[in-house]
């Protein structure tokens with residue numbers, strides 16, 4: 394009963410946000426209805442009329458419902474995302490002992506993605522320290538070797554289990570609370586951290602993030618269903634100022650705070666920072682879902698995108714295996730991506746080719762160390 398009510402509420406909310414979506418009018422069966430339902434139709438018309446009249450009285454006109462500015466996207470602004478003059482005069486040079494980029498490896502199948510991410514950071518002349526969080530019990534020596542081939546320094550972390558034994562958490566998010574370990578980097582003198590999910594790729598330098606005066610910033614999430622452009626942020630790219638005190642506080646609250654468990658740490662962080670999370674432009678987390686939702690917006694976002702997030706299609710994972718249980722070998726990676734070009738009707742071909750282009754460069758540039766990695770054991774230390 395509750396689920397049915399939720400579904401109806403969801404549909405209604407989706408329709409209100411996106412009036413162009415297909416829907417069944419409430420009065421579609423009016424022609425073959427009995428007089429009783431006609432009475433309801435009449436009542437509804439009276440109510441609509443009354444609300445229109447109220448609008449006219451209050452605002453002097455009939456209110457027009459526009460789609461949101463992103464679903465109604467037009468390229469209007471002429472300014473770039475970042476004001477370079479301001480940055481040049483106001484931000485100190487980046488100190489790599491105080492600023493770090495962190496990513497995480499929880500399963501072997503993401504190792505090649507992290508090697509590619511590291512090389513993409515090299516290409517963008519990124520100078521912040523690079524730290525790779527990994528779960529030692531879940532990662533083989535070979536995967537760790539590949540993931541650190543292009544500049545990430547490995548750091549074994551302790552898994553933070555999901556609260557309530559993981560009840561209600563999506564399977565592929567079970568390890569995600571471990572991400573909260575980022576806040577402990579304050580102990581080592583880090584003052585600013587950019588966290589990047591392993592399925593991101595850097596296209597341009599984003600050092601300006603380290604000059605933000607805020608404690609926490611992230612990019613609003615985008616959904617391909619009725620939720621569309623959301624105010625809640627995506628936890629795949631974060632800027633934060635680490636603090637051990639905050640870390641301890643978070644651990645105490647993941648159990649007791651009330652939030653939707655499905656999306657794990659993303660949901661928790663959205664609640665923890667609530668109205669105080671600074672919303673960054675999509676250029677910092679150019680989520681493929683934007684392209685699916687509004688291609689015109691994507692075309693503009695991509696002109697300045699610093700970080701692309703491969704949410705809907707993951708070039709480095711085996712076809713039809715978005716859970717990442719199967720490792721794609723280095724020599725099979727290019728054909729693996731080729732097989733994915735037609736996903737979503739070929740919509741992401743350009744982005745997949747961007748990724749494979751940087752992967753090929755990675756493989757060429759780091760051929761020696763990758764060859765050494767191939768000789769390392771691919772079995773887990775615990776097995």
Ligand SMILES: *[C@@H]1O[C@H](CO)[C@@H](O)[C@H](O)[C@H]1NC(C)=O
Nearest residue numbers: 487488489490491492582583
């Ligand atoms: C960089 O940061 C470290 C640690 O805070 C500090 O000791 C060092 O002096 C800084 N270097 C520069 C050039 O500011």
Ligand SMILES: *[C@@H]1O[C@H](CO)[C@@H](O)[C@H](O)[C@H]1NC(C)=O
Nearest residue numbers: 515516517518519596597598
């Ligand atoms: C990175 O630095 C090199 C050498 O200084 C320069 O030629 C190149 O244009 C820079 N790349 C980017 C993306 O800024």
